[in-house]
Amino acid sequence: MSQPELDALKAENERLQAENAQLLEQLLAAQKLGSVGELASSITHEFNNILTTVINYAKLGLRHRTDEMRDKSFNKILAAGQRASKITTGMLSYARSRGDRREPMQLKQLVNDVLVLVEKDLQKHRISLDLKFNGDPYAEVNASQIQQVLLNLIINARQAMGEGGSLAISVTEKQDESSAELAVRDTGSGIPPETLPHIFDKFYSTKSADENGQGGTGLGLAMCKDVIESHNGRIRVETAIGHGTQFTIKLPLVAKPSFIRTDETQAPAQRAG
Ligand SMILES: Nc1ncnc2c1ncn2[C@@H]1O[C@H](COP(=O)(O)OP(=O)(O)OP(=O)(O)O)[C@@H](O)[C@H]1O
Ligand SMILES: [Mg+2]
DSSP: OOHHHHHHHHHHHHHHHHHHHHHHHHHHHHHHHHHHHHHHHHHHHHHHHHHHHHHHHHHHHHHOOSHHHHHHHHHHHHHHHHHHHHHHHHHHHHHHOOSOOOEEEEHHHHHHHHHHHHHHHHHHTTEEEEEEEESOOEEEEOHHHHHHHHHHHHHHHHHHHOSSEEEEEEEEEETTTTEEEEEEEEOSOOOOTTTGGGTTSTTOOOOOOOTTSOOOOSOHHHHHHHHHHHTTOEEEEEEETTTEEEEEEEEEEEOOOTTOOSSOOOOHHHHHO
16 A cells, blocks of 8 residues: 555544544433433422422421520521532533543542432332442543443433332452442343343434433443443443343552542532532
8 A cells, every 4th residue: 555545544544533532422412411301300309309398497497496496497407408519519510521531530439429319210219229339449530421321320220120129339349350340230121132232232222202202312321331441441231131130330440549538528518618
């Protein structure tokens, strides 16, 4: 092959890579809106409950003018406000963040941040949560992308279970193979053998429109796979019809950054003050 031909191929290759990166970014953005929509109704509901708490304790505090009652009311109102702030902070950081900046992240923290967004939805569908942390792994990741992956897996799991079931999420540090493992397991329908080969394909979905007219776009798992592979990780699935499904993600382990203290990070309300 001549030099000009080689140069042309190289240029074409670079163009395709750039186009690929751009498509992944668009896929992430479109898919993210879908999962925000999925959670919107249960989060709005939770805000309503929080406001009811705030209003009732404000009334109580005004009616009973003893120090004890006022302290109790203010504490309840403060706790409700902090919970609301935690949810909005989580939602905003999830919806806003873009780009591909990666840094060493504590995977426990990532999981906890996602759970704030889905807790209500799980309760609403009577799904119990079993959370296990084995070790305290860190991985070099784009936090928002990994949260999007987790959110997708959790929403899929929830949808596979319908009403009632149990969701197990675990984070495991595997020093021997230098990897961090995240697993999301449900007790749902399982995936039939004829469906299984297609689940990671873009626009493959078995879900028809629900009562809100929202069917599956079939982008969830395609996005998960793209994100995990771009992090040099692996995603795999094990499933049994009628028993449930487990998705397992492996990411390369990194050392905990030396500037990180071991105590819990502060609640958003305290940070803002
Ligand atoms: N936990 C699970 N249990 C059973 N089936 C699953 C599970 N996760 C995924 N699937 C199957 O894989 C298909 C593809 O999943 P994917 O997340 O890519 O798309 P979707 O959930 O249908 O749509 P979207 O995520 O865009 O709303 C689903 O339609 C479903 O058939
Ligand atoms: Mg999905």
